[in-house]
Amino acid sequence: MLTPQQQEKLREVLLAEKQRLLKTAKEGLSFSMNRDRGAIGRDSIDESMEEELFSTELRLRDRESGLLGKINSALERLDAGTIDQCEDCDEEIGFRRLVARPVTTLCIGCKEEREQEERAEAAGGRGGEGLGDIGGGPGGGDEPAVVPED
Numbered sequence: 001m002l003t004p005q006q007q008e009k010l011r012e013v014l015l016a017e018k019q020r021l022l023k024t025a026k027e028g029l030s031f032s033m034n035r036d037r038g039a040i041g042r043d044s045i046d047e048s049m050e051e052e053l054f055s056t057e058l059r060l061r062d063r064e065s066g067l068l069g070k071i072n073s074a075l076e077r078l079d080a081g082t083i084d085q086c087e088d089c090d091e092e093i094g095f096r097r098l099v100a101r102p103v104t105t106l107c108i109g110c111k112e113e114r115e116q117e118e119r120a121e122a123a124g125g126r127g128g129e130g131l132g133d134i135g136g137g138p139g140g141g142d143e144p145a146v147v148p149e150d
């Protein structure tokens, strides 16, 4: 179990991270608005670069909104008193690990296990597609037609 001081520390860390994310999201938003206003009359080279920038920004915001959700649920777990409980094995997650990564739901052991699984999946899950497509057009075509005469 965490001491009240440790819980307060985690709350601080989580709220600071949340503030930072909201600030970044706001800046991203004003960037998009500027882009819309300035879009008329640009030449096309400029525009394709902006497209790229824009989609990068969108991806970033996607990632951030996911993180925001994680922070919120970490705050909920903090209130419920379960923030230091590993989701896989119910062991305690170390306080130092929580301060470093307050949105984590796994103890270091389970986290490493998962990362290893993910790596194995990424390495082994490829290939095998497209090989069945070689040869064989439609239909035989040469089979003798049995036409009854008379």
Ligand SMILES: [Zn+2]
Binding pocket: 086, 087, 088, 089, 090, 091, 106, 107, 108, 109, 110, 111
């Ligand atoms: Zn665990």
